[in-house]
Amino acid sequence: MTVTAAQGFLASGVAAGIKDSGDPDLALVVNRGPSRAAAGVFTSNRVQAAPVRWSRRVLADGRISGVVLNSGGANACTGPAGAVDARVMAEHTARAVGVGPDEIAVCSTGLIGIPLPMDRVTAGIDAAAERLSPERGVEAAVAIKTTDSVHKTAVVSGPGGWTVGGMAKGAGMLAPGLATMLVVLTTDAEVTAAGLDSALREAVRTTFDRVDSDGCMSTNDTVLLLASGASGVTPDPDFFAETVHTVCLDLARQLVADAEGASKEIEVEVIGAASEGDAVTVGKSVARNNLLKCALHGEDPNWGRVLSAIGTTPAVFDPDHLDVAINGVWVCRDGAAGESRDKVDLSGRQITVTIDLRSGDESAVIWTNDLTAEYVHENSAYSS
Amino acid sequence: MTVTAAQGFLASGVAAGIKDSGDPDLALVVNRGPSRAAAGVFTSNRVQAAPVRWSRRVLADGRISGVVLNSGGANACTGPAGAVDARVMAEHTARAVGVGPDEIAVCSTGLIGIPLPMDRVTAGIDAAAERLSPERGVEAAVAIKTTDSVHKTAVVSGPGGWTVGGMAKGAGMLAPGLATMLVVLTTDAEVTAAGLDSALREAVRTTFDRVDSDGCMSTNDTVLLLASGASGVTPDPDFFAETVHTVCLDLARQLVADAEGASKEIEVEVIGAASEGDAVTVGKSVARNNLLKCALHGEDPNWGRVLSAIGTTPAVFDPDHLDVAINGVWVCRDGAAGESRDKVDLSGRQITVTIDLRSGDESAVIWTNDLTAEYVHENSAYSS
Numbered sequence A, B: 001m002t003v004t005a006a007q008g009f010l011a012s013g014v015a016a017g018i019k020d021s022g023d024p025d026l027a028l029v030v031n032r033g034p035s036r037a038a039a040g041v042f043t044s045n046r047v048q049a050a051p052v053r054w055s056r057r058v059l060a061d062g063r064i065s066g067v068v069l070n071s072g073g074a075n076a077c078t079g080p081a082g083a084v085d086a087r088v089m090a091e092h093t094a095r096a097v098g099v100g101p102d103e104i105a106v107c108s109t110g111l112i113g114i115p116l117p118m119d120r121v122t123a124g125i126d127a128a129a130e131r132l133s134p135e136r137g138v139e140a141a142v143a144i145k146t147t148d149s150v151h152k153t154a155v156v157s158g159p160g161g162w163t164v165g166g167m168a169k170g171a172g173m174l175a176p177g178l179a180t181m182l183v184v185l186t187t188d189a190e191v192t193a194a195g196l197d198s199a200l201r202e203a204v205r206t207t208f209d210r211v212d213s214d215g216c217m218s219t220n221d222t223v224l225l226l227a228s229g230a231s232g233v234t235p236d237p238d239f240f241a242e243t244v245h246t247v248c249l250d251l252a253r254q255l256v257a258d259a260e261g262a263s264k265e266i267e268v269e270v271i272g273a274a275s276e277g278d279a280v281t282v283g284k285s286v287a288r289n290n291l292l293k294c295a296l297h298g299e300d301p302n303w304g305r306v307l308s309a310i311g312t313t314p315a316v317f318d319p320d321h322l323d324v325a326i327n328g329v330w331v332c333r334d335g336a337a338g339e340s341r342d343k344v345d346l347s348g349r350q351i352t353v354t355i356d357l358r359s360g361d362e363s364a365v366i367w368t369n370d371l372t373a374e375y376v377h378e379n380s381a382y383s384s
Helices: A050-059 A079-097 A118-131 A137-143 A193-205 A237-257 A276-287 A290-297 A303-310 A373-380 B050-059 B079-097 B118-131 B137-143 B193-205 B237-257 B276-287 B290-297 B303-310 B373-380
Strands: A009-014 A026-031 A038-042 A066-070 A104-108 A152-158 A162-169 A182-187 A222-227 A265-273 A323-326 A329-333 A350-356 A362-369 B009-014 B026-031 B038-042 B066-070 B104-108 B152-158 B162-169 B182-187 B222-227 B265-273 B323-326 B329-333 B350-356 B362-369
Touching (some): A009 A137, A026 A118, A026 A137, A026 A182, A050 A079, A050 A104, A066 A079, A066 A118, A066 A137, A079 A104, A079 A118, A104 A222, A137 A162, A162 A237, A182 A237, A193 A222, A193 A237, A237 A265, A265 A276, A276 A350, A290 A303, A373 B290, A373 B373, B009 B118, B026 B118, B026 B137, B026 B182, B038 B050, B038 B193, B050 B079, B050 B222, B066 B222, B079 B104, B079 B118, B104 B222, B137 B152, B152 B237, B162 B237, B193 B222, B193 B237, B237 B265, B237 B362, B265 B276, B276 B303, B276 B350, B276 B362, B290 B303, B303 B329
Parallel strands (some): A066 A104, A265 A350, B066 B104, B182 B222, B265 B350
Antiparallel strands (some): A026 A066, A038 A222, A152 A162, A323 A329, B009 B026, B026 B066, B038 B222, B152 B162, B162 B182, B265 B362, B323 B329, B323 B350
């Protein structure tokens, strides 16, 4: 059920001592081929961690043989020394698994601005390389957790014997242009680097990029897709893209479900938009509205805060022709009170806010969470 | 110390029964001239309350004789009936104080989406009109409070016997393009409507528009400036504008100091920017970052979250040449760790985050608050 579900991949995870807690904190994923095609999507934050800069570079030719990942330190805002550390991680891993130094991507997550303990990291890489196995995908998924309460994996098999599997971490700093999130996807389908790239970009655009838990975009977000070709099957491109999308959507929803301190999972569905861009803009504005997120936490169907958030966007709509439903009850019609708020049941964990802009046929869904005292506690008591 | 500090103005406040609590909830401010020049700045939210639409219209000719204000109900998202209610408030007030129906602005604040109890409102207007006095400015300031813990007023006198005074309300939903905020300023200086408008716009742009407590922009924000000319003094335009700015800055800082559930007042100072616009964009991105606001609440000088927020903006900067000081300690130099975090004292209520973009000579200051469990509680337990 993870990165080793597809044939041709090995993985492992170890406790390298990067985390003070002694929990697992270093993982490897290695592609044994025959293909080494790969694609990546990275944070759009202009402040980018050293491993992101490194991985962008090695992915440029559409080919990597593996990934080294660590939790317990983001290696972000660490200056020239951090760049050296990311390169050393890649080169040490390459030697340990017997591939070229430019064939290993690097992903780091954890505290910003603090150097990694490189002696422990390199020893951990050696230990992880010795444990590599097609059975240890879960071990890798566990080792990349930070404040995640559970590890996150997903697998979908396509017709004819190929598979897409993946693992993800992320529980805070979840925002547009990718969450604080590391994701490694693997497949044994035969797909070119260009095919992987287009499937991954489209999948990310409509899944991870539409998760907006707390509006905070990280310096380290990375989504990688590696193809071994080991199944010998070349899938239909559309079907392959759809499968990658399904795995990404599954993982994205797991991220929202596990967001730091959240008590509600909120789906903001925007319909009747003049363009998909408008739908996304409105959805994100609503998803980021702290007052609404507090209200939904308190199980208050406060549609006025939805309208206030819509009104801050440049999307096409008429303020007097907006409709809003909360959990299916149209509490706002024509920009004013509609059905009774008392009909809305917000006692469950799942909440859907539907906004009809009544200006076209386009739509989008944004996933977010409520804002809770636990979120404040977790993010003020702990330095990340 | 309020809207009646300037000569020529009367004010009053009463408990009209709009609020269930029985607290004061209706205020009048009347300009007895000789001049009736006025200017207004309103929310840039496209979902605008009925009183905002009304007041925009009556201000269009640069002349009003008074303002009726109520708390306990925003008259926002109330449809065509809400528009009628706003007009009735203005017309009833005009009759009660003996002026034309198009000479009264209307301001409402409180719950969105619920009709005002108009019988109580009109009876309250009659009662308030009978109490009008140059001594009752504080009464008016008290009557416009919602979740404010204190009423907010400011007065500055210019040379030669003229004065600018004002009152404000607002404690949540404080955001760019104006806070949830009603502000009435008065002056007895002789200034044309055009002069008032330019002074007010410039002052709002650099004070209220740079308060970003929780990123939530309201449907009702209104800032009015009324001039009676009763002092007989025509001030130097630059000096007058500076005085209006001083009063607005004083009131803006009172809003931040009283923000719902806040335990810290945070000044985000951006220097070395290529343009003032860049400085404002970076300042607002940092001021809205929930993770940073949590960290500062927890007295954690988390400069990595500052860099992450800067990185989401299109401002001119080099990620490897960013400096950040927290309470004067340059904890980040060249985009990496600088002086020790341990030197930063965050135990007080006032926090300054200084960001040097090292790309020019422009600067701006944004004022915000920390994010606390009390904010979540206040905004989830109460419907506003």
